[in-house]
Amino acid sequence: MANQLFARKSIDKLSADAFSEGAHSLKRTLGPVNLVALGVGAIIGTGIFVLTGSAAAEYTGPAIVLAFILAGIGCAFAGLCYAEFASMIPIAGSAYTYGYATLGEFVAWIIGWDLILEYLFGAATVAVGWSGYVVSFLRDFGVNIPPEWSNAVGIEMVYVAKTGAWTPITDQLTASLAADGVNIATLPHATGIFNLVAAIAIALVTILLVIGMSESAKFNNVAVIIKVGVVILFIMAGANWLFGHPDEAAANWTPFIPENKGGFGEYGWSGIVRAAGVIFFAYIGFDAVSTTAQEAKNPQRDMPIGILGSLVICTILYILVSGILTAMVHYSQLNVAEPIAVGIEKTGYRFLRDLIKIGAIAGLSSVMLVMLMSQPRIFYTMSKDGLLPPVFGRLHPRFKTPHVSTILTGSICAVVAGAFSVTELGHLVSIGTLLAFVIVCAGVWYLRVKEPDRVRPFRTPLVPLVPILGILVCVGMMAGLPIETWYRLLGWMAIGIAIYFFYGKKHSVIRKENNLE
Template sequence: MASNLFAKKSINKLIQESEGGGSDGHGHSLKRTLSATNLILLGIGAIIGTGIFVLTGSAAAQFAGPGLVISFIVAGIACAFAGLCYAEFASMIPIAGSAYTYGYATLGELIAWIIGWDLILEYMFGAATVAVGWSGYVVSFLRDLNINIAPEWWNAPGISLIQDPKTSAWVQITDQLTTQYAAQGIDIASLPHATGVFNMVAAAAILLITVILVVGIQESAKFNNFIVFIKLFVVIAFILAGGYYLLRNPAVAAQNWTPFIPDNTGEFGHYGWSGIMRAAGVIFFAYIGFDAVSTAAQEAKNPQRDMPVGILGSLVICTILYILVSGILTGLVDYRQLNVAEPIAIGIEVTGYTVLRDLIKIGAIAGLSSVMLVMLLGQPRIFYSMSRDGLIPPIFGKVHPKFQTPYISSILIGVVCAITAGALPIAQLGEMTSIGTLLAFVIVCGGVWYMRVHEPERTRPFRTPWVPLVPILGMLVCFAMMASLNVHTWYRLIGWLIVGLVVYFTYSRKHSKLNKTPMVHSGK
């Protein structure tokens, strides 16, 4: 029956299941150990990473120029709208599973499945993207110590590289790079070449983080807290050092910030206002992570109070830091020179405070490590919820009797993610992650509006203000950023969703526990 596709789970039943033992079918449930501070740091751990340490430079160089500051504001506004909606859901439905669980309780099983399948793009592909950025900083740091890893083993298959004659660093061949070298009288054909085989460094990072996650959520949170303090120190050090330099040398900032919004090249998304929107869609990846806090709702000590604090607190802190970093970076360095793997390190060199360069790299490595941890923490918990509902095999919901973590799911995801990180380039992974997350945000915003109309009396410890204005604005801004992304990214998203629907109709619908019981049309 078609109506079964939109059968909903009772919110009251969801909460009862989470509070009772045996939720995995073996007498084990997730352990509540996370405080509000843990959740804020968890969010910061996921947010500050590849976006600020890697994608900031390439987005400025290719799409927005100094106008990248505006791109961060646009993306931050979209996240603020979505964050308010997530906070209401997380306080109302404090269950592992994030947007998947919210969708199941409000919009029905088919929509919930689409969200759950879509979130794989955010968490698993997102972790793979971060691992690729992590490998670039690690290789650069090791090179400073005269430890050189062959470029074939820290690049995706088929990536063409040349060795820069000045820095001896291996860089990817692009049309822009070819033109730049030609202007300097350098023939690329005369330089050493290499072709990527498999990014072993990125794959190894994923596998190491997976081991940490299997050991336990409390241990993972402690590791994350330590890493977050390191990278916050590094980001603030860059802001202070770069800001002080620009105050003493205002002419440098004036030159690099002019024009603040470079003229469009005639192609959509390359500078101008369309470039600012394109950059917003790309660096939106930098904000991904605040919603990962919601996947840990079932492990929070007081989720009704602490989840909104964790989500919104981490989002506000990181938005302020991003605006400051992007403004200072484009003031220090001509945006056309920022299409590099380590833009923050390049920026600090301009100041002359070279002692900070190694510190920046260490902070980036630490920062990207914590992002991988949070993203790899999120995906198994979504699978944990989906398996309890019968939509994927029960093995994904099995909880370790000692560590009380979804260990089999974590291991399987870790292995697949490691292969993905080693085999695909960062550009494809990053845009797929962004579009998948934006789609999830659109559905969550719509879900809050839907619930206010259909269940206005439902207890909401945190209430999104100005409904339906905030959800509508959240959907519109997210749609605008999705529309600005590459058409090939849309093709990949559509293909991914088609595969997901095939899985749903061939396996999930037949095994759905909800469809084996009388239908529920209300969240009550």
């Protein structure tokens, strides 16, 4: 039974399939610049434009900088392991394929099912952040979208005249208003019905992805240039403000690590650990580069460049932005939909306000694009292995894109984006991605022991130290997430395991080839 469940794919056969050409093959159109841009496009988004503020306000205070460093270290270990696999097995499928080649079919299925949390639910999370910036941007021009149709189901909100915006009700908001002499019960209230703005965003990105990879990559390149430019503008404007207001900045950064309030994750060092797990979502994306391996011109050389290059660039930007933002604005005021825009308001450079929002909208658009591009390619590979129905492996006769799985993914994602909040989705995405990273790190370690002489165009340094550290840091961040998130992960995995035994196990191509019926 164990041998049946853990049948492994041949790495040699995978490598041969990766470079096969034909009517059912993905087109090779991506170079190293495209791959780095795709990575940056996936990484810089909700994390820097949305979660930075909420994580600082709820868990860490100014120590959000340390949380980003901790999350970045975990990603660096995992990124090195991904780079080795991506250069050695340059095929669509990412961690799913790597798991299949090292730890066997059952583990591969677990990863593939788990990656749905990262990509499909991740795209939905980003769409919710996109909605917040679009609504704010339109409000600046007098266009007000009803809060009922721009917030998740059941979200209770009040209209705050001071900010001119509908804001979700939280204990912090209630206390802040009370400090200003305002009774929250006297303010206009509204309840979210469905976030239609987020759902429309997903629909537009899905259409673009069906049309073609080359067109999607061009759109992403433009979006990346815009959002990286805007992030750099924010850093420059914020640094200029800090030099002019050192006393206020010092006050906002004091204490740097707020005292714990008595519960795990409520500031203090436990708050940093929890925030690292939450904002880990901000780093999700570098691994999405590996899902495009079959569309890279020279994957063995370019995949490590794309994965590690994008990770280094984004880590530097995250540390700078989070540090400057919490020095400019007291962390208690950052639990809003557009914290970067709040920071720009503080600088006095009002003309940059709309530019920042445009950059955020462009940035979040590119993240949605990369995530919704990645998920169908996981389905495509799983379908070719017989673990999902053949319909998931169909390519459009003209565009050569997995159009059926792209449309299905986009449809489900639009519903999820409209129904759930950033916090609910973000936690689930983080724990799912961390689990995938743990398995990838374990896979590199296992294969070095099992097949030490295999050719590796890129070699992870200091094995087994790097994989072990990657596993420990990722498990530590998983442990810092709320217990409810663990229950949801276990429930999701139970559904996936049931599907495997009822469908995947019976239709597995490798099991049929090896007579493991």
